[in-house]
Amino acid sequence: MHSRHQAGRQTTRRQLFVQVARGLSATALATGLPREAVEAQANPDATVNLAEVLEPIRTKYDLPALAACVLKGGKIAGLGATGVRKYGDKTPVTAGDQFHLGSCTKAMTSTLCGLLIEAGKLEWDTPLEKHFPELADTMAPAYRQLRLDHLFAQRTGFSSESAPQGMSLLEVHRLPGKPREQRVAYAKRILQDPPVSEPGTKFLYSNRNFAVAGMIAERAADLAWEELITQKLFQPLGMKSAGFGAMGKPGKTDQPWQHHLENGKPTPIAPGLLSDNPPAIAPAGTVHCALGDWAQFILLHIRGERGEKGLLKPETLQRLHKPLFGGDYTAGWVVTDRNWGGGRVFWHNGTNTLNYALVWMAPLKDFAVLTATNLGGGATAQICDEVTGMLIRQFLKP
DSSP: OOGGGSTTOGGGHHHHHHHHHHHTSGGGGOOOOOHHHHHHHHOTTSOEEOHHHHHHHHHHHTOSEEEEEEEETTEEEEEEEEEBSSTTSOOBOOTTSEEEOGGGHHHHHHHHHHHHHHTTSOOTTOOHHHHOGGGTTTSOGGGTTOOHHHHHTTOSOOOSOSSOTTOOHHHHHTOSSSHHHHHHHHHHHHTTSOOSSOTTTOOOOOHHHHHHHHHHHHHHHTSOHHHHHIIIIIHHHTOTTOEESSSSOTTOOSSOOEEEEETTEEEEEOOOTTSSOOGGGHHHHOEEEEHHHHHHHHHHHHHHHTTOOSSSOHHHHHHHTSOOTTOSEETTEEEEEEGGGTEEEEEEEEOOSSOEEEEEEEGGGTEEEEEEESOOSTTHHHHHHHHHHHHHHHHSOO
């Protein structure tokens, strides 16, 4: 049982944000152009196999596997994976293998809410007490008027701890019933916890926000979040590899295993019910998929920000991309500016402490870089940052 490695440790999330945000400075882009860059410039319509440029970085840091995808001009310009599915095993990873996205799931849950708003099943401004009338009398009064905007901006006053007061993550795992029923029990507990700040005033990263947003979507459509997001988002986008929890089947190496560091070495963690976030907070961070499929979701957001039609209306996506309450966080994205991106860019990372994923999206350049590894902790944030900087240099020719 490895619940101690799950992504309930939100106290380090803002630190990860700072590491990533600082990493893509001018110095991070000083990597020389490898052979693949020359090939990409000579044949811009080809999809570059990134495995060769990823392998030296993977070897340098002794990662089990490392994968990346580059989007440019509305298509996949580069894609590749290198390494093995399980450290100490010879089964090679493939570019079509699934990687855990952790908190990059959050943007998917907010996008699902956007779809339901466009379908007339949800409204932006409905207060929480209307979504959960049976909990209105027992929830802390400060929460009753919370809206989706508060949840998406991480400005609810919820604690950064995933587990409710008086519970452990293991106990959250053991809540009775199916995932949807577990989320109701979870919501009842966290909505009774007193706020740590006045709603709307302070940014505090918390899985609770998107767990509640996922529940709101469930109630609007009367369908479990897992089924709903599959039907409304994954299937229309052709994300056939998308699923939930640890990748692969127990006892097999049919997908990348998750890993944590033990005595400085990656230690494989077998797939299982306790090797990921509890179902109660699934809408905040349990999606896995192949990077090529994740790319389809990112393309949806790039196109919407550029005013192009897609699964959602551009104005819906642009609202999801607009930070409120004076902050820089919105709907599963951190919004900032970078010269290499032509100005406004978006990024987010994700980890359940057994994997790490990172995306940087530059709609003004019609460009994005996605990276992932099946190892959590250690220097994985900096490693994926290094890969991102290299690929920006490679594919965004000055």
